[in-house]
Amino acid sequence: MVHRATGYLMLVCLVTAACLYLGPLAQLVGRRHLMVTLHEWSGISLPLPSLLGLLSADFRADLRRLNRFAVYDRQWLRAVRKRRTAPEARPAGKFNAGQKIYAGWIAGAVLVMMSTGLLMWFMGLLPSISRTSAIFVHDLLAWAITFVLIGHMRRAFEDPEARLGMRTGYVSRSWAERYHSRWLKEEGMGTVTGETEEADKV
Known part of the structure; x- marks a missing residue:
């Protein structure tokens, strides 16, 4: 739910920003005051799903996982640099x-955009900070985001x-073993083989 709610708010931010920034689209949509209001409030609301998510123990556990870089994460990055695509070359929790890296970057980017x-x-x-400087950083980072x-959604x-x-909150165990084998080991679920693995969920 946190990811979905944040995604919807980000989508509103990007669409309204396009309606404000791109001349032809601004003329087509009109209603500039409404676009400004939606953009401002969706932007300032972006941290709310994560803040509410802190009430969940599962979400806090995921934050700890995201904030911890393991040895095998460096192996994953080396495999990416060498363009090795085999799942066994890219171990992951x-x-x-x-x-x-994406989670850390987007969290920092959202804070800068809000500021x-x-x-x-x-x-x-x-x-002491001019509005022109704020606009420059805001626009530049908006394009980067x-x-x-786009790359994030393409991968998805x-x-x-x-x-x-x-x-749904569930994936097949065979998929987890292939792409997130360290996760199974960390959770103490081991590995499974055979015909039943397609039906097993983790």
Whole structure:
């Protein structure tokens, strides 16, 4: 739910930003004041799903996993640099090294976007920082987030099992063994083989 709610808020941010930033789209949509209001409030609400998620022990456990870089994560990154795509060359826990880096980067980017957005919204908040500087950083980072999110969604569409896990909270054990084998070991579930593995869920 945290991921989905954050995704919806981010989508509203990006769509309304496009309606404000791109001239032809702004003319087509109109209603600039509504777009500004939606953009501001969806942006300032972005941290709320994660803050509410802290009430869940499972979410806090996932945050600890994302915040911890293991030895095998370095192996995963080396395999990516060498373009080795075999799953055994890219060991991963519940989250692989790429997901951990992405999570840290997007969290920091959201905080910077919120800060610069507030400086644009309340111009007297920090008089030492000009509105022009805030706009420059905000716009530049917005483009970076857009391209990174496109890559994020592209990877998601290439992995239907991962999308199923995001929707239902369950993945097949065979998929977990193939792409997140360290996760099974960390959870003490070991490995499974044979015809029953396709039906098993973790």
